[in-house]
Amino acid sequence: MDKPAAPDFVDIRDVMLRYGESGGTVALDGLDMRxxxxxxxxxxxxxGCGKSSLMKLVTGLQKPTRGSIFVEGSPVNGPLKIVGMAFQNPTLLPWRNLLRNVMLPLEIVRPxxxxxRAQRKKYxxxxxxxxxxxxLDGFEARYPWMLSGGMQQRANLCRSLIHEPELLMLDEPFGALDAFTREEMWGILQDLWMERGFTCIFVTHDLREAAYLADVIFVMSARPGKIINVHRVDLPRxxxxxxxxxPAFIEIVQKIRNEIAQVRQEGKTRHKAGGS
Amino acid sequence: MSPSTFRKLEVAMPWLVIGSSLAIWEAAVRLFAVREFILPAPTVVVNALIAFHEPIISNSLFTLMNTLIGFGIGVGVGLFLGIMIGSSRLVYAGLYPILVGINSVPKAAVVPVLVLWMGIGQPPAITTAFLLSFFPIAVNVATGLATTEPELEDVLRSLGASALDILLKVGIPRSMPYFFASLKVAVTLAFVGAVISETIASNDGIGYLMLQAASQFRTALMFAGLIVIAAMGILTYLFFVLIEQKVTGWATRKQDVMMTGG
Known part of the structure; x- marks a missing residue:
């Protein structure tokens, strides 16, 4: 496998991922992403286009069936320790208060x-x-189940960032929140990102969310997933x-919506053709 | 009915039911002139309790000790097996059928075998108490471990957490409510085990006392024994309910909060 010439931070080359043996479901095929x-x-x-499989591949939790993935110029062979992850389900531990929940990664990640124990105060x-x-200041001693979904998700973001990861992977983190809370979360995440400068890969099916937050939007096809289009969002921060x-924002959302409608349509007809 | 009277009534309900059952029992025995060796009236049972308090106390302490020793071993073994079964699919596949098999053998049928190996008295009583109590603990702990969210596991594994890290930080704390819930069930089962063994093969213990009383048609004393067993069972049960509330309040408080809409 040749090393990439100009190393991007995350470099995914012609990746195929199949679950199970050779007859299994192909989640991703021919995926390229930089x-x-x-x-x-x-x-x-x-x-169902394999967005979540992408998360597992980049973080090294899953090995690609074919192709290669580089992060910071070196191939991914196992769990990466420089990543933070958050999912739609906040998965905070109910027996720990918020402060101890947020500190959990520090009890695990090296160094x-x-x-x-020694640095507890600092942490x-x-x-x-x-x-x-x-x-969430003032809520440190509260337990997760005392908080609303939006507050839990904010704490979840904190947990994914506490060890100062260079790469943040988010899988529909605001998917279960109501519209108002979700828009509030966009602002919070943007602030965190602008302040801390980590690299962020954000999986979502909310196109407005994608356009609000991202510099670049990758559009994936139906399963087996691959990148069919890349859009730059050049709105000021x-x-x-x-x-x-x-108007530029609306235009880009509209364009992506049409693309996805098209791939969904293609997916359906292909499914029908395969079924008959 | 106002909410406060309802709550008072709710607290009083168990005592009302116990009190009225005893009253009906007493009345029925007197009304139909039931002979004492068939069914003694509650007052007669209480008299027997007082009259024979010395042997009752010494024998029930013997039973209590056997129960608690067997239960203690059951907690250790049950916790260990539960963690093994819950964290490894291979161990689960290998052990689970055997455990179900062991659990479905009537323990009264095992006591003669135990007597053959260990003699009569304390050793088989402790072993039977253990055999009855470890299973619910193991199954509950394993269930608790199985409820770990896969997303959280991904988050931790991506940070380089080992299987042991995940077990210690997430799996075991998460299974604790299941563990403590199983303790109160297991301790009552341990009583059953100890008493079964004492009835079959012992010269001490409340089970032996009741068997002796039965052979002499002292039915009131038998009932006194039953009441003492029930009382010990209830007290240990309540003890573990209390511990459960103290240790794993986060698991039940969650429901309270949701119910009150807070």
């Missing part, structure tokens, strides 16, 4: 785990600071809800 360092990238596509301060950024009424 993400620059510090970029905010959104991946959108029809449901922090070795110094966790606590770091967790408090992060909770404050997302507007920080974006606000006002930006979502910008």
């Amino acid at each position: 993400v620059g360092k510090g970029q905010f990238v959104a991946v959108v596509g029809p449901s 922090h785990r070795a110094q966790f 606590e301060a770091r967790a408090r600071e992060l909770l404050e950024v997302v507007g 920080p974006r606000t809800l006002q930006s979502t009424f910008d």
Whole structure:
């Protein structure tokens, strides 16, 4: 496997992923994707197009059946420790208060785990600071089940960022929230990203969300998923809800919506043709 | 009915039911002149309790000790097996059918075998108490471990967490409510085990006392024994309910909060 000439931060080359043996479902095929360092990238596509498989591949939780994935120039062979992850389900631990929930990754990831006891005060301060950024100061001692879904998801974001990952992987993190809370979360995430400068891959099926947050939007085809189009979103930062009424914003959302409608249609006809 | 009277009534309900059952029992025995060796009236049973309090106390302490020792071993073994079964599919496949098999053998049928190996008295009583109590603990702990969210596992594995890390940080704490819920069931089963063994093969214990009383048609004493067993069972049950609430309140408080809409 030849090394990429100009290494992007995340570099996915002709990846195929099949679950099970040779007859199994092909989730992704011919997937190519490049993400620059510090970029905010959104991946959108029809449901079941393998967006979540993409998450597992990039974080090294799943090995591709074919093709290769490089992060920071080196091939991914196992779990990466420089990533943070968050999913739609906040999965906070109900027996830990928010502060201890946010600190969980520090008890696990190297090199922090070795110094966790000694540096506890410092780590606590770091967790408090992060909770404050997302507007959860004063809730450190609360337990997750005392909080609303939006607050839990904010704490979940803090947990995914506490170990200062270089790459943040988010899989529909705001999918279960109501529209108002979701738009509020966009602002919070954008602030965090602008302040901390991590690279972010954001999987979603909400096109407005993708256009609000991302520099680049990758559109995926129906299963087996591959990238069928790439859009740059050149709206100025920080974006606000006002930006979502910008003609350029509306145009890009409209364009992607049409593309996805088309791939869904193609997927259906292919399915029919295969079935008859 | 106002909410406060309803709540008072709710608290009083168990006592009302117990009190009225005893009253009906007493009345029925007197009314139909039931002979004492068939069914003694509650007052007669209480008299027997007082009259024979010395042997009752010494024998029930013996039973309590056997029960708690067997239960203690059951907790250790059950916890260990539960963690093994719950965290490894191979161990699950290998052990689960055997455990179900062991659990479905009537323990009264095992006591003679135990007597053959260990003699009579304390050793078979402890073993039977253990055999009855470890299974619910193991199954509950395994179930608790199986409820770990796969997303959370992904989050932690991507950070380089080992299987042991995930077990210690997430799996075991998450299975604790299941563990403590199983303790209260297991401890009552341990009583059953100890008493079964004492009835079959022992010269001490409340089970032996009842068997002796039965052979002499002292039915009131038998009922006194039953009441003592029930009382010990209820007290240990309540003890573990209390511990459960203290230790894993987060699991039940969640429901309270949701119910009150808070």
